[in-house]
Amino acid sequence: MMQQFYPQVQHNYRFELNKDMHFSAAHFIPNENAGKCQVMHGHTYFINVTIGGNELDELGFLIDFKQLKDLIHKKYDHSVLNDHPEFQQLYPTTERLAEQIWTSIQSVLRTKDNRPDCLQVIVRETPTSYVVYRPRQEELA
Secondary structure (H helix, E strand, O other), rough: OOOOOOOOOOOOOOOOEEEEEEEEEOOOOOHHHHHHOOOOOEEEEEEEEEEEEOOOOOOOOOOOHEEEEHHHHHHHHEHHHHOHHHOOOOOOHHHHHHHHHHHHHHHHOOOOOOOOOOEEEEEEHHHOOOEEEOHHHHHHO
């Protein structure tokens, strides 16, 4: 995988974790204004997640990298995004995918004793197009 450099999110945490991952998935936007995107098509999505925290868990992690990968990759890889419950009422755009990835990760982080926060999710849909999702301050733990 090509090394990527992403926009930095400003924070005051002692630790910052970044995890890159990718998965392949199909989607379509069932609206006539979506042009070619009305037809089912696929992407290899490249994801970058930024997590910050002041305290480490008993193993010395903010969160285990494998847990992050399992949370996202196992859920979305080789699937049709439109079939996921979180997209039943919403079109699975790259923006909404980034938001849903944040929601999934943050819900797990809230259960951890060391209380890290997911500060940023970047979803690259093509080599030239990506979305950055950053939660509002009140959405964090």
